[in-house]
Amino acid sequence: MFTMFMILLTLIVLLACSAGLMMYRSMFVATKGKKISHYPEPRAALVVLDLQEGYAGTNARQPVTAPAPGSLLAKVNRLIDMAADSNMEVAYIRQVFSNNIFVRMHGGRGMGKIIIDRRIKVINFNDFEKNRTDAFSNRQFEQLLIDQQVNELYLVGVDAAYCVYYTALGGLQRGYTVNVVSDAVATRSNMTEILDRYRRKGIGVISSAELIAAERQPTV
Numbered sequence: 754m755f756t757m758f759m760i761l762l763t764l765i766v767l768l769a770c771s772a773g774l775m776m777y778r779s780m781f782v783a784t785k786g787k788k789i790s791h792y793p794e795p796r797a798a799l800v801v802l803d804l805q806e807g808y809a810g811t812n813a814r815q816p817v818t819a820p821a822p823g824s825l826l827a828k829v830n831r832l833i834d835m836a837a838d839s840n841m842e843v844a845y846i847r848q849v850f851s852n853n854i855f856v857r858m859h860g861g862r863g864m865g866k867i868i869i870d871r872r873i874k875v876i877n878f879n880d881f882e883k884n885r886t887d888a889f890s891n892r893q894f895e896q897l898l899i900d901q902q903v904n905e906l907y908l909v910g911v912d913a914a915y916c917v918y919y920t921a922l923g924g925l926q927r928g929y930t931v932n933v934v935s936d937a938v939a940t941r942s943n944m945t946e947i948l949d950r951y952r953r954k955g956i957g958v959i960s961s962a963e964l965i966a967a968e969r970q971p972t973v
Contacts, residue, residue, distance in 0.1 A: 783926060785926050795905070797903065799833065799909065801829060805847050885919075911939045917933060932956065936960050
């Protein structure tokens with residue numbers, strides 16, 4: 754009886770460790786992928802991350818706080834307008850959660866409807882789900898960027914300390930030039946420290962005003 758108990762206990766511990774490792778990888782490890790090609794006419798893409806009802810909506814259970822959601826969404830919408838008026842691709846990413854008990858223990862339960870915040874302008878059907886922090890875990894999203902010959906990314910949304918950050922790392926792994934729009938991302942962490950972390954990794958930090966001004970400049 755004791756031997757059987759120890760075997761069962763060992764199996765439970767191994768399963769718990771395996772689940773914990775999987776959760777760690779999904780939250781804190783960026784994905785790897787094939788390096789992108791050198792495109793003859795490369796484009797940029799605006800990637801809108803996790804601006805969904807559970808995080809930024811009026812009934813959000815875990816709202817971001819810096820900056821305030823209203824200000825954040827207004828700036829993101831201005832950037833979407835800019836992208837629509839230029840040759841910039843736009844992609845929307847939503848976080849979904851499994852029923853894994855370990856995921857639920859870390860905020861995956863009760864996050865509200867998994868739909869894009871109603872205040873966000875949606876201008877196309879480039880809507881992708883992810884269940885990891887890194888949006889490149891969705892192969893259809895990655896393929897869209899390849900098909901549209903994108904080589905530069907501008908990331909906006911939440912959370913700057915997690916999903917935005919690990920998506921940026923996933924982009925770097927594949928050879929993209931990656932930028933985060935500093936006043937169009939939000940976090941409950943210290944934003945100054947987070948942006949410094951981006952810079953140390955070689956990720957560009959640009960304001961929404963700087964990006965809009967750059968896109969309005971005539972090309973030579």
